[in-house]
Amino acid sequence: MKTVSDSKRAFYASYPRPINSVYRRVIEELLVEMHLLSVNADFKLDPIYYLGIVTSFERLMQGYQPESDKEQIFNALCTSTDSDPETYKSQAGALLSIAKDKSTDELVDWLSNPTAENDSSHIVEPIKAIATNDNFKYSRPFAIGIYTLLEECDHELVQDQEKRNQVLDTIAENFGISGEKMKKDLELYRSNLEKMGELLKVIEDVLEASRKKRAKRAEEKQAKEAKEADEVKEATAE
Incomplete structure (x- = not known):
């Protein structure tokens, strides 16, 4: 069986360049998660996971x-875990487009009994199969896919913890999965997004300070050169 080390080697062979240290942990955690699911006998790829x-x-x-x-x-993430990146993108995009014009209630109803819209049977069938699969392998990316669909329908709802959790409980019950597990995974996801946002703000502040310092040095150098040029002119005139 393919190991995590095998997938990591495949990833770095496909993308041999250094990855910025801030993001390396993100990539490695995603890679390990995708690998462990790919080798799990009960795991089946579906559009919600892709999203x-x-x-x-x-x-x-x-x-x-x-x-x-x-x-x-x-x-590189996808190919190193024996998946097709275009499938991830196309199915994620197709599923998101279905959610775009639905209310939250309509989305919850659709997820419990998905119907094909605009030649989307390839999206519908794997989702239908989840509720009837006694061995369905839940995953954190699946929860994030659900969260993304809700966010697409009603951004304000996902910011309201009580309303969000009520909807998540309903969806979890319809799929026969643990609502508590899904809510816990999404709290961690939201926390990680917040931390990344804060980190990016710090990085931007550092870069801005560096830009200002460089600009100040350039101005000082220019002023010094102008002063020296004036002194030379004065000396020549004398």
């Missing part, structure tokens, strides 16, 4: 530089 992985990556990798490398890193 959770894509969203986790996008949110927790905000501010990564160079920005152009993010797609290569995501692709």
